[in-house]
Amino acid sequence: MKKFDRVIASVIVLYLVSSLAILGLIQKNNEQLSSEYKVEINRIYLGLVEGESFTEPNLESYKYVKSVLFLSKSETTNKNVADKFYKSINGVQYEVKPWYNGEKFLGYLRFNYVLENSNNNILLGIEFILFIFSAIIISILLYVRNSIIRPFNILSEMPYELSKGNLKEDIKENKGRYFGKFTWGINVLRENLDHHKIKELKLEKEKKLLLLSISHDIKTPLNTIKLYAKAIEEEVYDTNERKILAAKQIQEKSLEIENFVKEIIKTSSEDILEIEVKDSEFYLKDLIDKVIVTYKEKCMLKMIDFIVQDYHNKLIKGDLDRAFEVIGNIIENAFKYGDGKEIKISFYEEDYCQLIKIYNSGEKISQNEFNHIFDSFYRASNAKDKQGNGLGLYICKYIMQKMDGDIFAEYESEGMSFTLVLR
Structure with missing residues (x-):
């Protein structure tokens, strides 16, 4: 949590530094503009004060100054003329300077100028985009922190408590969509x-x-x-x-x-064997899709050919999760006791029943051992160095019978197969 808080703080600091840098560039540009338009005003002013009468100068070569107005000494007493001289114009700034001929006061000069700076507009646009982008990023990080990381940190302690046998403490219900x-x-x-x-x-x-x-x-x-x-x-x-x-x-x-x-x-x-088996229905495709998702990649990693033959989708009587448990148990046994070459699932129909046959290549067990593979706590000679308790196939048989089906094993030419019978 603290590391993630540091990430949020780093993003905020990065935004503030970038924003201040852009504001500094804008201020620098404004200072440069200020010096440029003042140079233009001084140049025009010096050209005007050399004469005794006002003549509107040619401003085509000037970038910022757009017009020059003159208010004579005699007109300063005329309120209407003076108001018109000092009247503001939208989008235009002005600067007023007194005009002297030697020591003789002639009147006032008004310099109208416009500060057009495309760089400032670009920088302000970048500043706005940076603000929006930073606000989105910080909002996402805060959402992840409060909606995912914080609840996960609370929940992460629970499995450890369960492992210690602390079974009395309840977890407060979380209405969030994730947990x-x-x-x-x-x-x-x-x-x-x-x-x-x-x-x-x-x-x-x-x-x-x-x-x-x-x-x-x-x-x-x-x-x-x-x-x-x-x-x-x-x-x-x-x-x-x-x-x-x-x-x-x-x-x-x-x-x-x-x-x-x-x-x-x-x-x-x-x-x-107090195993709950639901008396319900499911589609064959849902079961096989679950098997493929779970075991296809696992077989690829183990370099085992995993083959699922074509089938027709049907409505099956039984418990989807328990049927998957049975198939999973058989495939896991194939990983343990097979030769790692091939696992093949094929489909048949017989007497209104769906048969799912799971074949794996590998060494066969003796006939005497074969007769006991569905017995509880029974382990064949090929399981001596493998982990297990001898209950897997016994439980599979129990589940299939609870679903009004069955399971049986067969010798194959180069291995063994288990066939599930589902109604």
């Missing part, structure tokens, strides 16, 4: 973070209670398994029927423990 929506978005983000923080604490508490409860519930079947296992080990059972009965009991208790584990996994998945 109104941004301020609203930051406040929504703050509220969401605060909501998720409270929810996280609640889930953490529930998780601990669940673990304590399940731990207690698992103890009973585990103790039973241990008991029967020890009895078999120590050959307590003397008949095959009793041994088979013990084995069945161990198997039942193992299934009981397995059900507890499935319940834990199910509960964890439900906590993870």
